[in-house]
Amino acid sequence: MITRRRFCATVAAAAILSRVTPALAEPSLKVTDLAGRELQLAAPPKRIILLEAHDLLTMSLLHPDPASLVVGWAAVDRIDSELLQTRLLNNHSVSVVGKQTPDTISIEGLISLSPDLVVTTAFMTPDGDKNPMVERLKELGIPVAYSDAASNSTTAAQESDPVAELKASMRLWGTLLNAADKADAFTAFFDRELAKIASLIKDSKPVTTYLEVQSTLDDCCWAAGRKVWGELLARAGGQPLPEVTAPWFQQLSLEYVVATPQDVYIASGGGWVSGSRPAIGPGIDPKLGREGLQRLIDGRTGFDQLPSVRNKRVYGIWTGLISNLPLNILFVALAAKWLHPDRCADLNPEAILDTINKDFAAFRIEGPLWASI
DSSP: OOOHHHHHHHHHHHHHHHHHHHHHHSOOEEEEOTTSOEEEESSOOSSEEESSTTHHHHHHTTOSOGGGGEEEEEOGGGSOOHHHHHHHHTTOOOEEEEOSSGGGOOHHHHHHTOOSEEEEETTTSTTGGGSHHHHHHHHTTOOEEEEEOOOSSHHHHHTOOHHHHHHHHHHHHHHHTTOHHHHHHHHHHHHHHHHHHHHHSTTOOOEEEEEEEEOOTTSOOEEEOSSTHHHHHHHTTEEOOTTOOOSSEEEOOHHHHHHSOOSEEEEEEOSOOGGGOOOOSTTOOHHHHHHHHHHHHHHSTTGGGSHHHHTTOEEEEETHHHHSGGGHHHHHHHHHHHHOTTTTTTOOHHHHHHHHHHHTOSSOOOSOOEEEO
């Protein structure tokens, strides 16, 4: 039998629960993405779509099996190593949802995978929250986070800071993967190595360097710009050729490159060797990288007369050292050692890579990641 007192108690309890339940249903995970947007997620994501595949490498520094959380990815070829792709996937089946440009992404394909988070970049979904794909995903209740807010627009590049972006990226992924402590440890490691390099080259004269972002015989000569790659070069004690003014990259004439004094030449290569590009990347025979560098010198009219070539200061890097923010420290260390050999004789990029593999990487990142002739 329900008494008046019991009825009133029941009503009061229901009123309290009505106030408590919405609070319990509030999203329990807050993150800030690299576009400065704050997102609230109900729980750590377990069905992630990556519109920039190399985010999987960043995830692998914080999670023992990141592909277990990924249901789809795009721009897979930007992980410029078949060996690394295979290792990162770790036998998981991940659907390819697009190629390297925004027009290849299908909103229907994304939705069909029932993601609880889509991670994109300013390049793959420009215009931020006004992008039609982002708007549609938000309408469906699918959160969208930006792992990179820079594109190759002039304004975005001028505002870039690779080190700040690395730290923001680590905070983002550390929160999403419940690995904040490990993310902080990586950031601290990154800062320590940068500080060592800065102390070694302090007050040194910048070394004029031809840093090439796309090194092929059939399409010369794409120089790194003043921002992004150029900022990392500056941290290594270098400076680009005088005529380079663009923020991201700039095509120079072969005649200008040959006629302009330069102390060091750094080419870029990767696992995909089309266009006589140097084959430099995880698991590739080091001999192929050196041969690729030699082809660039022999195949370009006048390159054999460059001071950098005559003085045997010709080097090559795997492009992943630039495109993957956590590996930027390897590029800075290598460039500092190449540009300032006397000051940086004891600098050991191999030891830096060993620490990344031992203390952070779920899957070993194999060399060679650089080459020289």
